[in-house]
Every structure is written in C-alpha cells, then in structure tokens.
Amino acid sequence: MKLPEEEILAARILIVDDQEANVRLLQRLLGDAGYTGVTATMDPVGVCALHRDHDxxxxxxxxxxxxxxxxxxxxxxxAQNAAGYQPVLVLTAQPAHKLRALQAGAKDFISKPFDLLEVKTRIHNMLEVRLLYRRLEVHNLLLEQAVQERTTQLRESEARYRRLTELASDWYWEEDEHGRFTRVSGPVSEMLGLQGDGAADLAEEERSGSWNETERAVIRAAIxxxxxxIDLPFSRVNADGSRQQYRVSGEPIFTPACRFIGYRGIGVETTPGPPSLPAPEG
Known part of the structure; x- marks a missing residue:
C-alpha cells in the first residue's frame, strides 16, 4: 500500500538538537522538500511534554x-508510552552510538555530518512506515468496535429469540456438544412433576425408562x-398409566468457525385434556 505524497508531507515532525546551526539546516532541508508540519526545540527536557501534546x-x-x-x-x-511505537530517528556522529540507540528504541539513525540525500530518504521512508502504522491502528480500532457492536447485536438477537420461543412454547432448552442439558426455561419441571433445577431434572428424567424409546431414537438420530x-413426537407413560405427549423442535448451534457446540430448541405439551362435560339442561 502506497500513501499519497501529500499525506507524508503533512506529517508532524519535531527536530531536537542543541546546535542552532543543525536545527536551521534540517528546517531548511525539510521545508525545501515540501514538509509543512515541522517544529523544533533546543531543550531536550521538554520533548516528552511536546510529544504528549502533539503526538x-x-x-x-x-x-x-x-x-x-x-x-x-x-x-x-x-517510559511515557511503553507499549506504543516510538517514532524516533537519531542524529549522531558516533558510530558506536548507532546500535545502542536502536536497542534503546530508536527506529533508525542519520550520521553526522549530514548527507542531504540520505537525510531526505530516511525521513521519507520512516514517515511512510509510521503513517501506515497509524492507519493500521485506526483500522484495528474500527474493527474492534465493529466486532463489539456485532457481538452486542447478536446477544440482543439471541435474547429476543429466547423470549419469543419461550412465549411460543412450553419450554426452551439447550444442550452442549456432549448432549448434556445446559439450560431449560419454562414450566417443564412442573409439567413432568419434577423438583429442583430444570436442566438437571430433565436430564435425569430423560434417562428414565418411562419415555417412548422409538420416538427418542428418532430425535437422537437427528441430533x-x-x-x-421440527415437531417430532415425544411421549412417556407415567406411573399411574397415564400418557403425556409432547412435540419437540431443535436446531444445531455452531461457532463462527463452524465448530458444533450443541443444540437448542423448544418443547410443547400436546397431551389431550379431559373431555369437557356437557352443559346442564336449563
């Protein structure tokens, strides 16, 4: 990816040198090259404050x-920004200082006395890398925000889905990839005459021998x-000989990477109620 030249020339540049002649030389060189955001200081003590204010x-x-x-x-x-990028190009006349400066966090160096072509080339190249790095930071931030917003939307959608399914059914259920119930909502415990936690009770009840094994095999085969x-029959025979009937619907759950993590669905009781008595003759 290549940046527009005008974006590079508008970059914010700070010159830090205690020699006024060097400052003027670099200012003139950068000005002649078309850079418009050049400032300078001869006071190294104030560099951190300037960088904090102007980035x-x-x-x-x-x-x-x-x-x-x-x-x-x-x-x-x-120390001011330990995790951040340090956009520093050092100026030195001492060859032994170059490696030490790079180890201290500088990204490049320019040797004194200045070779003007080298100075312009190194500055241009480093600015291009720095501005591309900034673009990447912004892109990653926008991507992170988009992921957070999408995650919030999915959670809200999931909550609405659960509310709607709970309204449209007698109970809502979820199980993990091993077939263990992890969530049951609705009056399933009362309907089955169970006590305590719905998911645990339903798991224990399903293991009992009172359910129609042929119907249960069909559901387990689909899972x-x-x-x-959708609406697969599911029934059991109670201890008193009465029969309870249900219809169960479910769908597999996958992660964005297409890994199966379980099932979710709804259940509705379809047991016929007692016949209504004829109205008394008046």
Whole structure:
C-alpha cells in the first residue's frame, strides 16, 4: 500500500538538537522538500511534554546534548508510552552510538555530518512506515468496535429469540456438544412433576425408562446427524398409566468457525385434556 505524497508531507515532525546551526539546516532541508508540519526545540527536557501534546509522526533526535542526552530522552519517551511505537530517528556522529540507540528504541539513525540525500530518504521512508502504522491502528480500532457492536447485536438477537420461543412454547432448552442439558426455561419441571433445577431434572428424567424409546431414537438420530428437526413426537407413560405427549423442535448451534457446540430448541405439551362435560339442561 502506497500513501499519497501529500499525506507524508503533512506529517508532524519535531527536530531536537542543541546546535542552532543543525536545527536551521534540517528546517531548511525539510521545508525545501515540501514538509509543512515541522517544529523544533533546543531543550531536550521538554520533548516528552511536546510529544504528549502533539503526538509527532517523527522525532529527529540528536544524541549528544548537555543536561539531558538523547539516550535519556529515548528512555523518557519509552517510559511515557511503553507499549506504543516510538517514532524516533537519531542524529549522531558516533558510530558506536548507532546500535545502542536502536536497542534503546530508536527506529533508525542519520550520521553526522549530514548527507542531504540520505537525510531526505530516511525521513521519507520512516514517515511512510509510521503513517501506515497509524492507519493500521485506526483500522484495528474500527474493527474492534465493529466486532463489539456485532457481538452486542447478536446477544440482543439471541435474547429476543429466547423470549419469543419461550412465549411460543412450553419450554426452551439447550444442550452442549456432549448432549448434556445446559439450560431449560419454562414450566417443564412442573409439567413432568419434577423438583429442583430444570436442566438437571430433565436430564435425569430423560434417562428414565418411562419415555417412548422409538420416538427418542428418532430425535437422537437427528441430533447425531446435526440436523434441525421440527415437531417430532415425544411421549412417556407415567406411573399411574397415564400418557403425556409432547412435540419437540431443535436446531444445531455452531461457532463462527463452524465448530458444533450443541443444540437448542423448544418443547410443547400436546397431551389431550379431559373431555369437557356437557352443559346442564336449563
């Protein structure tokens, strides 16, 4: 990806050097090259505050300065933003200082005395990398926000789905990939004459021998095949010989990576009620 040249030339640049001649030379060089956001300071102590206020795209930092040298400035910048990108290009006449500066967090170096073509090339290349890095940061932030918003929407949609299914059915159920009930809502415990937690009770009740095994095998076969099913009959015979009838619907649940994680569905009791008595003759 190539950035527009005008975006690079509008970058915010800070020159830090205690020698006024060097500052003027770099200002003139950058101005002639078309850079419009160049500022300078001869006070290294104030660099961190300036960077905090202006968030420079590039800092041209001299290493040999009285009071606070460039290595101390690098350490202070690192302490100010330990996890962030340090857009520092050091200026040095000492070959031995180059590796030390890179190890301290600088991204590149320019040797003194200046080779003007080298200066312009290194500055341009580093700015292009820095601005691309900024674009990536913004893109990642927008992507993270989009994921959070979509996750919120999905949770709200899931909540609405559950409310609607609970209104349209006698109970709502979920089970994990191993076939264990993890959630049951609705009056299923009361309908089956159970006590305590719905999911645990329903799991225990399903293991009992009172259910129609042929019907249960059909449902389990659909679940094993990861297929949705609608209104499959499900019935049991109670201890008193009475028969309760239900219809069960379900669908498989998959992660965004298509990994199966369970089933969810609804159940409705369809047991016929007692016949109504004829109205008394008046």
């Amino acid at each position: 420079y795209d590039l800092i041209l930092l001299d290493l040999q300065m009285p009071g606070m040298d460039g290595f101390q400035v690098l350490a202070a910048l690192q 094993a095949a990861r297929q949705p099913f």
